Amino acid sequence: MKSIEFVSSHNGAVVTIRLNVPQKRNAISLQMFRELIDFLRASESDPKLTIVVLTGTGTYFSSGNDLTNFTNAFQDPGANLDQVIKHGAQLVSDMVEAVAKSSKILVAKVNGHATGIMVTLLGLFDLVYAVDTAQFLTPFVQLGQSPEGASSYTFPRQSLLATKRLISQSFLEKVLQANEREIRELEERFKSDECLEAIMAFFTKKSKL
Numbered sequence: 001m002k003s004i005e006f007v008s009s010h011n012g013a014v015v016t017i018r019l020n021v022p023q024k025r026n027a028i029s030l031q032m033f034r035e036l037i038d039f040l041r042a043s044e045s046d047p048k049l050t051i052v053v054l055t056g057t058g059t060y061f062s063s064g065n066d067l068t069n070f071t072n073a074f075q076d077p078g079a080n081l082d083q084v085i086k087h088g089a090q091l092v093s094d095m096v097e098a099v100a101k102s103s104k105i106l107v108a109k110v111n112g113h114a115t116g117i118m119v120t121l122l123g124l125f126d127l128v129y130a131v132d133t134a135q136f137l138t139p140f141v142q143l144g145q146s147p148e149g150a151s152s153y154t155f156p157r158q159s160l161l162a163t164k165r166l167i168s169q170s171f172l173e174k175v176l177q178a179n180e181r182e183i184r185e186l187e188e189r190f191k192s193d194e195c196l197e198a199i200m201a202f203f204t205k206k207s208k209l
Contacts, residue, residue, distance in 0.1 A: 004035050012048040013204045016109075022058030027066035028118065033091045040098035050204050052102070053196075054125075055109035061134065064116025092117060096149055099124045105203050109196060110134045120149030129196055 005018040017039065019026035028036075043049050056062055069088060099106065099121055108122050110130035115137045122128050122136075140147050147155070 003029065003032050006039065010051075010201070010204055012046075014051045014053065014200055015043070015049060016053040016055065019054075019056040019062055022056075022060070024066060025060035025063035025113075026056040026058070026118075027063045029066045030069050030088070030091060032066075033095055037091070037094050037098045040102050040104075043102070043104055049104060051105045051107060051200050053107045053109055053200065056111050059112040061108075061110045061112050061114040062118035063113075064118050092148060096121065096124070100150065107196075107200065113137070115139070117149050120147060120151035120155070123149070123151055123154030127199070129199070 001020060003021050005020050007016045007018065009016065021027060043052065070084065106125040107127045107129065108125045110128060112131065112133065113135045119136045119138050138151070
């Protein structure tokens with residue numbers, strides 16, 4: 001089973017990247033980082049490709065960095081820990097750069113909980129589509145780390161957590177007098193895969209104009 005699956009659709013205009021390590025809650029290994037970086041860089045030379053969708057397998061979008069990236073190295077008496085840390089930091093930096101510089105429409109289909117860098121990177125995406133049950137965790141303070149993924153810049157400007165609450169409040173105020181059945185139908189429609197497919201089809205059509 002591959003850790004990452006790349007599925008092309010809409011005549012090559014849309015590629016869905018599926019994180020496929022559900023037994024590890026789709027934690028990102030060093031190899032997965034490399035595959036994601038290589039794909040985003042290579043996609044720049046593909047004029048047919050318009051939309052890149054990132055999602056996960058199972059109930060988790062991603063639990064962030066796979067901690068075995070570092071624990072395995074720490075248990076190796078012959079490992080150069082300084083080099084291991086620098087290499088890991090460079091991969092994260094390259095990943096952020098690949099996302100930030102991508103000319104494609106980047107869509108995150110957040111199918112479940114997200115942690116760490118897979119939360120902070122969302123601030124660099126063009127569209128984030130999350131299920132209602134998704135929870136976003138950024139435990140940098142608890143771990144004694146600085147924010148990653150350019151989140152110290154993107155989050156104050158477009159905080160995903162605050163925006164979700166504000167949108168919910170605004171939505172409820174506007175539909176307070178509406179028919180409850182219609183509201184439920186709208187909510188189900190917006191949460192459906194068909195809605196996301198329609199959004200992607202819209203962007204694909206616009207990109208050809």
